[in-house]
Every structure is written in C-alpha cells, then in structure tokens.
Amino acid sequence: MAVQISPSILSADFARLADEAAAVPNADWLHVDVMDNHFVPNLTLGLPVVEALLKATSTPLDCHLMIEDPDRWAPQYAEAGAGNVTIHAEAAKAPVRTLRQIRAAGARAGLALNPATPVEPYEDLIGEVDMLLLMTVEPGFGGQKFLDVVLPKIRRTRAIIERHGGEVWLQVDGGVAEDTIARCAEAGADVFVAGSAVYGAADRVAAVEALRAAATL
DSSP: OOOEEEEBGGGSOGGGHHHHHHTOTTOSOEEEEEEBSSSSSOBOOOHHHHHHHHHHOSSOEEEEEESSOHHHHHHHHHHHTOSEEEEETTTOSSHHHHHHHHHHTTSEEEEEEOTTSOSGGGGGGGGGOSEEEEESSOTTOSSOOOOGGGHHHHHHHHHHHHHTTSOSEEEEESSOSTTTHHHHHHHTOOEEEESHHHHTSSOHHHHHHHHHHHHOO
C-alpha cells in the first residue's frame, strides 16, 4: 500500500488559504473539511472557497463533506474539479446514486463512517467507492485526541477491502500525528488526514515527511 498524506486545512490559517496550500507541496492531497453546522456542530467553508482553492493550488483537493444533504451538494464539488469527494453514510439518503454521480463528474468517490458506525452494513457498496474514510474522532472539530477504539474497525475494513480485491483506499481522519499514524498504518490504513500535526508545525514540509516515514511499514 502506498502511503498518502492529506493535510487538513481545517487547522490552517483561513485568511491565507492559498499560502497555506502552497506550504505543503509534498502532500498527496489537500483535505478540505466542509461543515454545515447541522450534521456537525461547526461551520467552516463551502463550494465557493473550494472553487477558489482549485485555482490557487495544483495539489488535488480531497473534499470531506460533513453536511446534512450530501446527495444535493456532493456532485457539485466533483463538477468543480475536486479530486475526491467523500460523503457520510449517516447523512446520505441515496448513497449509491450520489457516489455514482461523483464518479460520473470525474472525481473519486469516498464514503465516510463515524466512529460508532459499523462498516459491515456497507460492505455491499464497496464496488461503488474509491475510498472508505473512517473517522478516528467524532467529526466537527480539529485538534481532538485519537480514538484507539477505532483501530479494530480499521482492521476489519482492511479485511473487507482485501476480500473484494483491494482496490479501495482506506483513509483515517482525526488525531493523526507521529505518535498515532503507525498504529493506523499497521491496522491497514493507507491515506492519512492530518491537521494540527502539519499546520501546527513550524516546518510543514518536514511534518508531512515525518508522517509519511512513520506510516511506512
């Protein structure tokens, strides 16, 4: 599995997003947390900011939609040019249709699960997704402590992916830092979202490389 690092701009300076995107040229993705103050108790940014970021960086955008109506909005993020668009299983009313619309618009399609949401009920959707995202904190805010309770679910999810051919990426998001990323990688994750661990560092490039090294088994 190739390790991929996706720094989250949730921990960046929102007044300098173009500069903050440029500060991680060695990142594989730029993770964009879209929150609507309904599905999660926080309000961040939306489609206009994503469209502006797409003009300001060549790093592909990994848009994580923590919103109440992803079926309505997700295809628009893909049409705008996001490289990956992830919707939450808990919020989507027509996940198969929405995942297919994301793909049809040219983006990778991701399905996210909150810490308490089991992965097994969604195994039949594995052919509809390019990535499964397991939240390793309760979604809504950055800087939270990693939840070790999710590690067994990462292992079970990796087993499901392997059983179906192993083409789906497995992303973890929440509390990912140098002291937790190795455990996630050992459990089977291969795409890592890191917010404060990158944007809280003085040298963002070095922070990305340190995370990549720690996740390389």
